Amino acid sequence: xxxxxxxxxxxxxxxxxxxADNPVVRNTYTAxxxxxxxxxxxxxxxxxxxASATGTGYVMRDWKVYSSTDMVNWTDRGTPLAVSAFxxxxxxxxxxxxxxRNGKFYWYICAEHKTIPGxxxxxxxxxSPTGPFRDALGRALITNDMTKFSGISWxxxxxxxxxxxxxxxxxxxxxxxxxxxxxNSDMISxxxxxxxVPLTQASFGPTQFTEAPWIHKRNGLYYLSYxxxxxxxxxxxxxxxxxxxxxxxxxxxxxxxxxGTNHQSIIEFKGQPxxxxxNGALPTGGDYRRSVAIEKFNYNAxxxxxxxxQTST
Ligand code: FUB
Numbered sequence: 001x002x003x004x005x006x007x008x009x010x011x012x013x014x015x016x017x018x019x020a021d022n023p024v025v026r027n028t029y030t031a032x033x034x035x036x037x038x039x040x041x042x043x044x045x046x047x048x049x050x051a052s053a054t055g056t057g058y059v060m061r062d063w064k065v066y067s068s069t070d071m072v073n074w075t076d077r078g079t080p081l082a083v084s085a086f087x088x089x090x091x092x093x094x095x096x097x098x099x100x101r102n103g104k105f106y107w108y109i110c111a112e113h114k115t116i117p118g119x120x121x122x123x124x125x126x127x128s129p130t131g132p133f134r135d136a137l138g139r140a141l142i143t144n145d146m147t148k149f150s151g152i153s154w155x156x157x158x159x160x161x162x163x164x165x166x167x168x169x170x171x172x173x174x175x176x177x178x179x180x181x182x183x184n185s186d187m188i189s190x191x192x193x194x195x196x197v198p199l200t201q202a203s204f205g206p207t208q209f210t211e212a213p214w215i216h217k218r219n220g221l222y223y224l225s226y227x228x229x230x231x232x233x234x235x236x237x238x239x240x241x242x243x244x245x246x247x248x249x250x251x252x253x254x255x256x257x258x259x260g261t262n263h264q265s266i267i268e269f270k271g272q273p274x275x276x277x278x279n280g281a282l283p284t285g286g287d288y289r290r291s292v293a294i295e296k297f298n299y300n301a302x303x304x305x306x307x308x309x310q311t312s313t
Contacts, residue, residue, distance in 0.1 A: 032095035036129065065131070067129075117144060167185065235248070
């Protein structure tokens with residue numbers, strides 16, 4: 001791993017450029033990567049860990065975005081969204097995801113609600129993938145008093161969105177309990193009830209859903225990957241329908257060893273699948289100072305995802 005001090009020197013000589021080696025961003029701590037392919041470009045939306053080296057909790061105030069045309073050279077596109085953009089939120093810029101629909105970009109985020117105890121999910125909108133983004137609703141889309149599946153106040157986290165081929169959009173999210181709802185085509189409202197997703201696991205423990213759902217579709221099959229157990233592995237299930245039933249398929253990545261959490265996105269860019277995740281591998285990194293990393297992979301012939309090792313340089 002390239003020492004942070006050396007990375008900082010390189011940053012000063014090469015203003016907005018990040019590096020190809022894992023972790024891919026070395027001048028700041030980034031977490032919860034959500035990648036979006038749009039117009040021959042990959043946009044990588046991340047959380048931003050600002051805890052001190054001895055910190056014992058998350059310090060997360062805003063979200064960052066990077067872009068690349070080759071998954072090797074990354075350009076820092078700034079910090080286009082902060083918790084302060086949401087008048088209903090009071091902190092904790094936790095994981096989110098951006099998706100495009102009809103030329104608008106919707107950024108689903110999680111933050112701590114000011115008046116309804118617990119985490120909540122909001123949505124910001126922009127005409128550009130790099131912002132500026134503004135709160136689309138002026139209130140949260142999902143709050144803790146609407147969802148009673150887990151009994152905890154931080155279950156309304158980690159939104160992931162997919163628009164199916166027929167135009168129906170789905171929002172998934174959760175901690176301990178996994179939930180989904182059908183979004184309307186305006187992408188900022190929903191119809192029908194909030195549903196709990198039963199997942200079939202091979203066993204309890206390391207494969208059990210913890211958080212960080214990510215939904216993607218390939219060759220007519222829906223893939224639901226998620227952080228499982230503790231420390232978190234990344235596991236996945238598949239289904240022939242976005243509403244299940246889901247069949248457990250295995251672990252994609254074992255716990256990283258440097259961060260208790262992991263959080264993934266899975267994309268295909270120029271015909272190559274990528275698994276994007278976080279660890280604590282930078283010098284003085286760890287649970288609250290995480291870093292985004294990327295692995296290339298190929299699906300097995302039967303559509304399953306192989307187990308992936310972390311790489312670093
Ligand atoms: O970054 C804060 C939280 O840690 C995320 O919401 C979870 O997925 C875990 O990565």
